[in-house]
Amino acid sequence: MSETARPAIVLVRPQLGENIGKAARAILNFGLTEMRLVAPRDGWPNPSAGPAAAGADIVLDQAKVFDTTAQAVADCQHVYATTVRKRGVTKPVVGADGAAQLIHAEPGRHAILFGPERSGLETEDVALARHILTVPINPEFGSLNLAQAVILVAYEWSRLGRESVTSALVQPTAQEETLPPAAQDELDGLIGHLERLLEPRGYFLPPTRAEATRRTLRSVLTKPGWNHLEVRTLRGILSTLERDRHPKD
Amino acid sequence: MSETARPAIVLVRPQLGENIGKAARAILNFGLTEMRLVAPRDGWPNPSAGPAAAGADIVLDQAKVFDTTAQAVADCQHVYATTVRKRGVTKPVVGADGAAQLIHAEPGRHAILFGPERSGLETEDVALARHILTVPINPEFGSLNLAQAVILVAYEWSRLGRESVTSALVQPTAQEETLPPAAQDELDGLIGHLERLLEPRGYFLPPTRAEATRRTLRSVLTKPGWNHLEVRTLRGILSTLERDRHPKD
Numbered sequence: 001m002s003e004t005a006r007p008a009i010v011l012v013r014p015q016l017g018e019n020i021g022k023a024a025r026a027i028l029n030f031g032l033t034e035m036r037l038v039a040p041r042d043g044w045p046n047p048s049a050g051p052a053a054a055g056a057d058i059v060l061d062q063a064k065v066f067d068t069t070a071q072a073v074a075d076c077q078h079v080y081a082t083t084v085r086k087r088g089v090t091k092p093v094v095g096a097d098g099a100a101q102l103i104h105a106e107p108g109r110h111a112i113l114f115g116p117e118r119s120g121l122e123t124e125d126v127a128l129a130r131h132i133l134t135v136p137i138n139p140e141f142g143s144l145n146l147a148q149a150v151i152l153v154a155y156e157w158s159r160l161g162r163e164s165v166t167s168a169l170v171q172p173t174a175q176e177e178t179l180p181p182a183a184q185d186e187l188d189g190l191i192g193h194l195e196r197l198l199e200p201r202g203y204f205l206p207p208t209r210a211e212a213t214r215r216t217l218r219s220v221l222t223k224p225g226w227n228h229l230e231v232r233t234l235r236g237i238l239s240t241l242e243r244d245r246h247p248k249d
Numbered sequence: 250m251s252e253t254a255r256p257a258i259v260l261v262r263p264q265l266g267e268n269i270g271k272a273a274r275a276i277l278n279f280g281l282t283e284m285r286l287v288a289p290r291d292g293w294p295n296p297s298a299g300p301a302a303a304g305a306d307i308v309l310d311q312a313k314v315f316d317t318t319a320q321a322v323a324d325c326q327h328v329y330a331t332t333v334r335k336r337g338v339t340k341p342v343v344g345a346d347g348a349a350q351l352i353h354a355e356p357g358r359h360a361i362l363f364g365p366e367r368s369g370l371e372t373e374d375v376a377l378a379r380h381i382l383t384v385p386i387n388p389e390f391g392s393l394n395l396a397q398a399v400i401l402v403a404y405e406w407s408r409l410g411r412e413s414v415t416s417a418l419v420q421p422t423a424q425e426e427t428l429p430p431a432a433q434d435e436l437d438g439l440i441g442h443l444e445r446l447l448e449p450r451g452y453f454l455p456p457t458r459a460e461a462t463r464r465t466l467r468s469v470l471t472k473p474g475w476n477h478l479e480v481r482t483l484r485g486i487l488s489t490l491e492r493d494r495h496p497k498d
Binding site for chain 1: 274275277278279280303304305339344345346384385386387390391392393397400401404407408411443446447449450451452465466469472473474475479482483485486489490492493
């Protein structure tokens with residue numbers, strides 16, 4: 001993934017240093033490191049930011065400060081304005097997932113604008129953007145804070161970056177750690193073993209039902225797709241059940 | 250979307266009331282309302298939760314408290330354990346997106362387990378789950394807090410719920426014919442039954458290995474996702490094995 005595929009996170013007139021730190025922490029979790037600050041209310045650096053960043057100091061240390069939003073995105077080809085509502089704008093609206101797709105697909109530098117905690121972006125900030133980024137939330141309870149909005153965008157960027165490599169939605173990762181199902185003959189050995197235990201106890205009676213009962217048994221034991229270790233465990237269980245109870249019982 | 254398609258968010262031994270409140274706020278943003286608490290450290294209700302919930306009182310008011318994780322998910326067919334690392338588990342691993350797909354595709358009740366802030370889920374909590382839920386994060390800076398992990402899962406559930414209206418990603422075909430997995434308490438009944446048979450035959454000896462052996466047993470029997478008919482069949486098999494051999498043998 002080229003460096004330019006990493007979007008810059010632009011906090012426009014952020015109020016609390018703590019929220020700047022939280023946003024830094026949020027994006028570093030997903031491998032983003034570039035933060036730009038437009039006229040932070042309490043100046044910069046802000047002593048409240050560091051503790052809230054919980055170790056994401058690299059993001060804060062490299063943060064660049066700008067006087068205006070226009071200056072902050074001057075070198076960017078693609079600007080997204082994050083808003084809660086689509087206030088009658090005539091720009092294309094994307095979700096966090098749609099924005100992430102565009103970032104991975106379109107060459108050039110991408111910047112995502114987030115407004116101040118209380119008020120959100122002003123109309124002139126939004127005017128700089130070609131896309132509106134809106135995360136659809138519960139219309140009866142919209143209460144995403146700044147760091148949460150930032151983390152969702154960073155998460156989607158990371159998720160779709162991985163996806164474009166593997167194109168797998170349910171990750172096959174760690175599936176490598178998971179063994180494949182045991183070979184059919186091992187499974188047959190397990191089923192045969194269980195049948196030999198059940199037979200003398202009358203499980204397959206009456207004879208007219210025996211075939212259907214065997215089918216059900218096979219079906220239940222085939223469904224899991226147990227690997228050879230699991231089949232071995234189950235063989236051990238059956239061997240134990242063959243044994244008499246412990247003398248002291 | 251049916252009510253059962255909404256997963257329960259299960260906070261296992263959460264420490265700070267503030268984080269419970271933040272998690273409530275996080276999920277209500279995306280339309281989830283059911284929170285379950287397992288042995289919250291500072292009891293329940295917790296006066297710190299309300300202010301942090303920022304208006305998501307409905308979630309806190311309806312939160313149910315349980316003594317154990319097993320009790321909290323007893324009525325659930327699908328349990329996901331959220332972990333940061335895939336500590337050598339042999340369960341299928343899904344991301345927040347994969348879990349959301351499964352929740353929308355598979356009938357039955359779904360529960361997502363989140364561990365305590367510092368330590369994460371214990372091995373015995375993870376043993377209850379059929380899937381591991383891991384959000385892939387920056388390997389050099391993994392610092393997702395509880396509410397952030399919760400919000401990503403809730404976000405994906407909401408996002409894919411909207412998407413699945415148009416095109417299902419995991420094919421729901423023939424799923425109508427397939428019964429959902431049995432509820433967790435039925436599965437526990439099966440596991441308990443087998444353990445009662447194995448115990449007097451020395452299967453759990455030596456005592457130092459007993460816990461690991463029980464975990465393996467649970468893991469092997471959790472993997473299949475047997476439905477209630479299949480669990481009933483297996484209970485019948487165990488009852489048969491308890492019987493003495495047929496007189497004529």
